[in-house]
Every structure is written in structure tokens, then in C-alpha cells.
Amino acid sequence: MAHRQDQQRRASIHDVASRAGVSAATVSKVMAGVITVKPENAQRVLEAVEQLGYRVDPLASDMRRAKRRIIGAIMPEFESEFFGQMVTQLEGLAEQRGYTLVAASSRESEAREKEILARMHDWRVAGVVLAPVRNEHGPAAEFMKANGMTGVLIDRVLSDDAFDTVSADSAAASAEVARELIAKGHRHILVVGLGEQAATVRARLDGFRTAALKLAPDVRIDVVLAETGVEPLRAQLREYFAKGERPTAVYSLFLKGTLVALSEFRRRGWHCPNDISLVGFDDAEWMQVTWPAIAAVVQPVRQIAGHAMEALFARIEGGEGPAIARLEPCRVLMRESVGSPGVAAGGGQSR
Amino acid sequence: MAHRQDQQRRASIHDVASRAGVSAATVSKVMAGVITVKPENAQRVLEAVEQLGYRVDPLASDMRRAKRRIIGAIMPEFESEFFGQMVTQLEGLAEQRGYTLVAASSRESEAREKEILARMHDWRVAGVVLAPVRNEHGPAAEFMKANGMTGVLIDRVLSDDAFDTVSADSAAASAEVARELIAKGHRHILVVGLGEQAATVRARLDGFRTAALKLAPDVRIDVVLAETGVEPLRAQLREYFAKGERPTAVYSLFLKGTLVALSEFRRRGWHCPNDISLVGFDDAEWMQVTWPAIAAVVQPVRQIAGHAMEALFARIEGGEGPAIARLEPCRVLMRESVGSPGVAAGGGQSR
DNA sequence: CAACTTCGAAAAATCGATTTACTCATTCTC
DNA sequence: GAGAATGAGTAAATCGATTTTTCGAAGTTG
Numbered sequence: 001m002a003h004r005q006d007q008q009r010r011a012s013i014h015d016v017a018s019r020a021g022v023s024a025a026t027v028s029k030v031m032a033g034v035i036t037v038k039p040e041n042a043q044r045v046l047e048a049v050e051q052l053g054y055r056v057d058p059l060a061s062d063m064r065r066a067k068r069r070i071i072g073a074i075m076p077e078f079e080s081e082f083f084g085q086m087v088t089q090l091e092g093l094a095e096q097r098g099y100t101l102v103a104a105s106s107r108e109s110e111a112r113e114k115e116i117l118a119r120m121h122d123w124r125v126a127g128v129v130l131a132p133v134r135n136e137h138g139p140a141a142e143f144m145k146a147n148g149m150t151g152v153l154i155d156r157v158l159s160d161d162a163f164d165t166v167s168a169d170s171a172a173a174s175a176e177v178a179r180e181l182i183a184k185g186h187r188h189i190l191v192v193g194l195g196e197q198a199a200t201v202r203a204r205l206d207g208f209r210t211a212a213l214k215l216a217p218d219v220r221i222d223v224v225l226a227e228t229g230v231e232p233l234r235a236q237l238r239e240y241f242a243k244g245e246r247p248t249a250v251y252s253l254f255l256k257g258t259l260v261a262l263s264e265f266r267r268r269g270w271h272c273p274n275d276i277s278l279v280g281f282d283d284a285e286w287m288q289v290t291w292p293a294i295a296a297v298v299q300p301v302r303q304i305a306g307h308a309m310e311a312l313f314a315r316i317e318g319g320e321g322p323a324i325a326r327l328e329p330c331r332v333l334m335r336e337s338v339g340s341p342g343v344a345a346g347g348g349q350s351r
Numbered sequence: 352m353a354h355r356q357d358q359q360r361r362a363s364i365h366d367v368a369s370r371a372g373v374s375a376a377t378v379s380k381v382m383a384g385v386i387t388v389k390p391e392n393a394q395r396v397l398e399a400v401e402q403l404g405y406r407v408d409p410l411a412s413d414m415r416r417a418k419r420r421i422i423g424a425i426m427p428e429f430e431s432e433f434f435g436q437m438v439t440q441l442e443g444l445a446e447q448r449g450y451t452l453v454a455a456s457s458r459e460s461e462a463r464e465k466e467i468l469a470r471m472h473d474w475r476v477a478g479v480v481l482a483p484v485r486n487e488h489g490p491a492a493e494f495m496k497a498n499g500m501t502g503v504l505i506d507r508v509l510s511d512d513a514f515d516t517v518s519a520d521s522a523a524a525s526a527e528v529a530r531e532l533i534a535k536g537h538r539h540i541l542v543v544g545l546g547e548q549a550a551t552v553r554a555r556l557d558g559f560r561t562a563a564l565k566l567a568p569d570v571r572i573d574v575v576l577a578e579t580g581v582e583p584l585r586a587q588l589r590e591y592f593a594k595g596e597r598p599t600a601v602y603s604l605f606l607k608g609t610l611v612a613l614s615e616f617r618r619r620g621w622h623c624p625n626d627i628s629l630v631g632f633d634d635a636e637w638m639q640v641t642w643p644a645i646a647a648v649v650q651p652v653r654q655i656a657g658h659a660m661e662a663l664f665a666r667i668e669g670g671e672g673p674a675i676a677r678l679e680p681c682r683v684l685m686r687e688s689v690g691s692p693g694v695a696a697g698g699g700q701s702r
Numbered sequence: 703c704a705a706c707t708t709c710g711a712a713a714a715a716t717c718g719a720t721t722t723a724c725t726c727a728t729t730c731t732c
Numbered sequence: 733g734a735g736a737a738t739g740a741g742t743a744a745a746t747c748g749a750t751t752t753t754t755c756g757a758a759g760t761t762g
Contacts (some may be wrong), residue, residue: 009417012704012717012718012719013718013719013720014718014719022741022742022743023741023743024718024720024742025720025721025741025742025743026717026740026741026742028718028719028720028721029720029740029741032720036739036741037740037741038739038740038741039656041741055469055472055473056473056718056719057473057474057475057717057718057719058470058473058719059410059413059414059419059474059475059717059718059719059749060414060717060718060719060720061718061719062410062719062747063410063411063414063717063719063720063746063747063748063749064718064719064720064721064746064747065720065747066360066747068410077435077439078429078435078436078438078439079432079435079436079439079636080432080435081430082429084428084429084430084431084434085429085430086759087429087454087456088428088429088430088458091455091456100453100474101453102451102452102453103438103454104442104452105438105439105442107439119409119451120405121406122407122408122409123408123409123410123451124361124408124410134610177589192720198464201695217685230450255753257427259636259637259640262640262641263639263640264638265642266640266642266644267699271642282629285430285610285643286610286613286635286637288614289610289613289614289617289639290613290637290641291616291617291622291642335538342708342741363747363748363749363750364749364750365748365749373712374711374712374713375712375748375749375750376711376712376713376714376750376751376752377710377711377712379750379751380711380747380750382749383750384755387709387710387711388710388711389710389711392710392711407748408747408748408749409748409749410748410749411717411747411749411750412748412749412750413717413749414716414717414718414719414747414748414749414750414762415716415717415749415750416717416750418715460735528718531709553762696758703762704761704762705739705760705762706759706760706761706762707758707759707760707761708757708758708759709756709757709758709759709762710755710756710757710758711754711755711756712753712754712755712756713752713754713755714751714752714753714754715750715751715752715753716749716750716752717749717750717751718747719745719746719747720741720745720746720747721744721745721746721747721753721760722743722744722745722746723742723743723745724741724742724743724744725740725741725742725743726739726740726741726742727733727738727740728733728737728738728739728740729736729737729738729739730735730736730737730738731734731735731736731737732733732734732735732736
């Protein structure tokens with residue numbers, strides 16, 4: 001600590017100005033790339049900047065404008081690959097445009113969602129990318145509307161009349177899953193989901209059911225939809241199986257549901273795909289390395305993030321017009337966890 | 352849009368002041384909870400605040416102080432459960448103290464890490480929680496030191512003389528893994544890792560080797576350590592197995608390695624634990640629902656985050672003294688992927 | 703009762719930029 | 733060559749708070 005250079009205050013625009021022998025306004029112009037500065041002066045400013053290691057303070061810089069170069073992102077959680085990738089993408093896109101991304105997790109609570117939003121409003125963020133806990137009609141969207149915030153809703157939404165929305169095309173993907181399962185001969189399928197996420201769960205369920213019934217009117221589709229959380233879903237699923245129900249395939253409408261289904265299969269000693277088939281909405285890295293690999297619907301994270309940011313910046317820059325609802329196509333990866341019923345690929349079906 | 356209330360500017364401290372018939376300074380005091388305000392005036396301020404929906408602008412508020420109420424967090428990635436949970440924890444802890452967390456992903460690049468850090472320095476953050484890509488001796492830590500930033504290093508670090516560090520006790524956990532494997536009878540074990548993460552990889556490897564050799568001097572420990580990335584590791588591992596090597600157990604020093612090992616097992620048709628045993632550093636939710644469940648070392652995310660923030664705020668508040676290196680104990684969950692060599696545990700993967 | 707505190711609040715400075723308004727020179731136009 | 737337009741630059745206002753300084757009134761003290 002001999003140098004005590006720790007305590008040094010950083011150079012401000014005035015330090016640069018006096019060192020270059022010009023006014024602060026001129027320095028500001030040079031930093032902003034305005035051309036009406038004498039080359040000679042610009043040169044001296046640049047030199048002073050170099051020597052002092054000057055960098056514009058983004059906070060002070062944002063102080064004077066109404067819309068600040070900050071974007072808020074609110075996700076239900078950070079622990080899953082989907083939202084992790086989403087935040088990574090959003091951060092990169094914000095950065096490209098010179099914005100700082102402030103991400104926060106609502107931890108699956110609508111109350112917290114609104115609190116975070118209020119805090120972001122306090123920061124006077126230029127815009128918000130909100131992945132609502134439930135759907136586009138929650139208190140958070142309400143708050144945004146009431147306070148004239150600009151934002152985009154993603155993921156668990158379908159469409160909204162006040163905000164642009166971007167989400168995966170759940171219905172189309174589910175229809176494809178239905179086609180695949182029906183083609184493999186499944187005629188008794190269980191769909192598991194969580195009612196809380198109403199918007200997309202509905203779309204996924206309806207997309208699946210419509211397609212399945214069209215292809216095979218005799219198909220039996222059971223639905224186990226928990227309202228409140230993952231553990232109740234587990235309980236309901238356990239009860240369902242305990243009644244002796246034996247569907248040949250399970251379609252889970254969200255990632256946690258896939259995990260719950262897998263662990264219930266384990267409990268009962270069922271193996272995929274011999275004893276039962278499984279497809280889940282949402283892919284994860286591990287799903288292709290386990291044995292069997294788990295079939296899944298892959299959401300186009302990059303596209304969702306990209307279009308969300310595009311829409312958001314269009315609005316930030318004053319774009320008018322009615323809200324646009326975008327649906328991005330998914331890929332369905334049919335892996336080993338799906339087989340044909342009855343065809344025990346190697347003698348499963350025991351007990 | 353009839354109301355056009357969108358365009359309204361938010362109430363500032365001066366609006367509140369004039370409405371309450373006091374000066375801005377008085378309003379500031381009331382908001383800060385200073386007691387030297389006549390109750391009557393305080394009351395009127397509070398009423399004005401209520402009526403105008405006034406909230407302090409954190410940006411303007413931070414403007415005047417040297418250290419701003421912003422904490423930066425830099426993680427190598429957001430896609431894994433570990434870092435996802437870490438960010439969630441850090442965010443909550445920062446929020447508790449009235450700070451805003453700005454998280455950014457270095458995307459496993461030291462160059463990007465430094466850039467992000469520079470940007471955070473521009474923001475004049477009060478402190479940084481840095482999970483370095485490689486170890487505590489990278490350019491990022493160097494930058495922090497050179498610029499007198501206050502911060503804490505976590506995860507892929509052991510100790511540093513300039514910054515407090517908090518990480519999992521890799522060596523102890525690895526020693527426990529060694530004990531478990533030796534006890535099960537394994538005498539030929541492969542350890543896979545990534546050299547890039549030098550700090551912790553060394554600790555994990557040494558901890559494992561020392562404990563294993565102490566318990567069973569005849570044990571053979573092979574090491575496949577890729578230097579540059581996951582794909583080279585996969586190639587090296589493939590080559591290793593192609594040579595005809597047949598260890599009875601694999602210990603992966605990091606999550607991606609566990610995934611690579613699993614997928615290589617798949618390729619060769621090996622099942623855990625009958626054909627080979629597997630333990631990985633880093634747990635994930637899916638590991639307990641697959642069949643077999645994968646044994647793993649669980650890192651104490653909450654403790655790491657908690658102590659990191661504690662240390663950071665201690666420094667922010669002026670705490671002096673030598674840097675402290677903290678090691679948090681891990682839990683080792685021995686699950687079905689680990690068995691005894693030779694003993695083909697019944698029940699499982701018959702065919 | 704003059705001198706000294708104390709209390710509460712207002713006025714003014716400050717943080718670090720950006721932006722507006724204004725001042726001189728030039729250069730262009732008719 | 734008078735008047736307008738342009739160029740280059742500066743001083744000052746501004747953003748929305750916090751903090752320091754100043755000030756008046758009330759209360760104490762000797």
C-alpha cells in the first residue's frame with residue numbers, strides 16, 4: 001500500500017477539459033463523436049483522455065436524460081438452462097446497443113415480480129423484458145401499463161393489447177409431439193402440467209389435444225394439472241398412478257414436470273421407453289447423455305431473446321402501432337425415451 | 352391512450368418539497384429517516400409523498416456519493432444450476448442491504464471478464480463478486496487491484512493476498528469421494544478435468560489422490576486433463592478408452608466433465624454402475640431422477656454466497672486487515688451410479 | 703441582559719455528465 | 733458590402749438527489 005493509489009478519485013470530464021485546455025462541453029462532444037470540433041482540439045482531448053485514463057461515467061451520463069440506458073430483465077428463476085440462456089442472450093444484446101442489463105429473479109412470485117418492477121421503475125429504466133410468473137394479465141403487466149413503462153413480455157404469454165409479446169409456439173410444438181406419439185401407436189396418453197402458468201399451458205394442452213384427436217379420434221388423453229406448485233403435482237401424479245392408470249406415454253408441459261415424471265417412474269421401477277414413453281417441453285443438456293436420452297421440445301431461446309430486444313428497442317425509440325404477438329417455432333427432438341407401446345424393445349414390462 | 356398519462360414526468364424531490372411547503376433538504380432528511388425534523392413537517396412531507404407517489408431516484412441518489420449502492424457480479428456463465436443459484440442468492444443478499452445487483456456473464460472468457468469489470472468500474476460499483484473463469488491470478492483480479500476496486504473472489508479460487516476468497520472445500524470433498532470409492536473396492540480410477548480452471552482443479556485432484564493413495568497405496572489413478580475446453584476433453588477421453596483402458600470408476604472434477612463422461616459411456620454401451628462407476632463434482636436436479644441416479648459433490652451455494660457478501664460488505668464499510676480465504680464444506684451424495692467393481696448389482700440393466 | 707447553545711430549516715454547493723443559449727469569427731449570398 | 737448562414741467553442745442551466753453552510757428563533761447561562 002505504499003502508493004496509496006487506491007484512494008485516487010477518478011478523472012472527471014472537467015479534469016480532461018482543463019488538461020486539454022478546452023471546455024467540458026467540447027470534451028463531451030468529442031466523446032459523443034460529434035464532428036463540429038476542430039481536429040486539433042479533438043486530438044488534444046483524446047490525448048488528455050488517454051493520459052488520465054478517462055471514461056465517461058454512465059451514471060452521470062444517464063442522469064440528464066429521461067430514458068436511461070438501462071434495460072431491466074425479470075425472470076421467474078435463474079436456475080434452469082432456459083432462463084439462464086435467456087439472460088445471457090439478453091445481456092449480450094443490451095450490451096451491443098450500449099445498454100446495461102439489470103436482471104432480477106421474481107422467484108416464481110407475482111408479488112415479488114411487482115416489487116422488482118417498481119424498483120426498476122425507480123431506476124427509470126428505458127425498458128423491461130418481463131417473463132411473467134403466470135401470464136400477461138398479472139399485476140406486473142398492470143403496473144407497467146399504469147406507469148407508462150415500455151416493455152416486452154416473453155415466454156409464458158400469448159398476446160397482449162398493451163405490450164409486444166414473444167414466446168415459443170407452444171401449440172404447434174405440442175401438435176407435433178401429438179403427431180409423433182400417435183404415429184408410434186400411443187392411444188392412452190397422460191399430459192402433466194402446472195395450471196399456474198395458465199397462458200402457455202392452455203396453448204400446449206389444446207394444441208396437443210386437438211392434433212391428437214384429429215389423427216386418432218379414439219385416443220384417450222388424461223390430464224393431471226396441479227394448480228399451486230410442483231409438490232402438489234407430484235402428489236396428484238402419484239395418486240393417478242395409484243389408481244392403476246397405465247398410460248403408454250406421458251407428455252410433460254414444462255421442465256419440472258418432466259423431472260417429477262421421471263422420479264415417479266423411478267419409484268415404480270418403470271423404465272423408458274419399455275414401460276412408458278416420455279416427452280417433455282423444454283430441453284436440457286443432460287437429456288441427451290442419460291440412458292435413455294429424454295425426448296424434448298427445444299425452445300428457440302436466441303430467437304425469442306433477439307425478437308424481444310428488437311421489439312423493445314423499437315418501442316424505446318418511439319415506435320408506435322398496435323402490440324405485436326410473436327410466436328417462434330420450436331424443434332421437437334424425439335429421443336430414446338419414446339418408443340411404441342407393446343413393443344418392448346428388449347423385454348421390459350415385467351412386474 | 353385517452354389519458355395520455357404515459358408521458359407524465361415522475362415527481363421529483365422538489366415537487367414534494369413545494370407541495371409540503373418545505374425545502375428539498377427537509378424532504379431528503381425525512382426520506383432518510385433523520386430525526387431532526389419537526390413532526391408536523393415530517394407529517395406534511397409524508398402526505399405529499401403519498402399523494403404524488405414519490406419515490407427516491409436511486410440513480411440521482413447515488414450520484415453524489417463516491418461508492419454507489421450497486422454491486423457487480425461476474426459469473427463464467429448463467430446456464431448451470433450452480434451459477435444460477437449463486438446469482439439468485441447474491442441478488443437477494445444485495446437487495447436486503449438496499450443495493451442493486453448487476454450481474455454479467457464472462458462466458459468463460461478472461462478477456463470479456465476484464466471488459467465487464469472495466470464497465471463496472473465505470474459505474475463506480477461499491478464492490479464486485481467475481482467468479483473468475485480461471486483462477487485468482489487472472490487479468491481481472493489484476494485490474495481490480497490496479498484500480499483499487501473492492502471485491503471478493505469466489506468459486507474457482509483458493510486464496511489471494513489482495514482479495515477475500517470464498518469457495519467450496521474441494522480438497523476435503525475430493526478426499527471423501529476417494530474414501531468412498533476405495534471403500535467400495537475400486538483400484539483403478541480415472542479422474543477427468545479441465546486444466547483451465549487451474550486453482551480448484553489442482554485442489555480437487557490433489558485432495559483425491561492423496562486420500563486415495565493413503566488408503567490404498569496400490570490404487571491406480573489415471574488423469575485425463577484437457578487444457579483448452581470441453582470438446583478436447585471429450586476427444587482425449589475417447590482416445591483414452593480406445594486404448595483399451597478400463598478403469599472401474601470415473602471421478603469428474605466439474606459438471607461438464609460428468610456430462611461428457613456419461614455421453615462417452617453411452618457411446619460404448621456401458622451402464623452405471625454395473626460396467627463403470629461415476630461421481631461428479633457439482634450436483635444438479637436431474638441427477639437424482641435419472642436411472643441410475645448420479646453421485647455428486649454438492650457445493651454449498653448459500654454459504655458461499657452468504658460469506659462472500661458478508662466479506663464484501665465488511666470491506667465496503669471500510670474493514671481493514673489481511674485478506675481472508677474461506678473454504679466451505681461440501682456434501683458428497685453417493686447415489687446409484689457408484690457400485691463395487693465386479694459386483695453386477697442385480698435388478699438393473701438386463702437385456 | 704448580553705453571550706452562548708441548540709434546534710430546525712432553508713439556501714447553496716456538489717456529484718459528473720449533457721444540452722441549451724449565446725458569442726465571436728468566418729464564409730456565403732445577393 | 734450588408735446581412736444571413738455556418739463553424740467552433742464556451743458559459744451556464746439542468747438532471748434529482750445529498751450534504752454542507754448559513755441563518756433565524758428559541759432557550760440557557762452567568
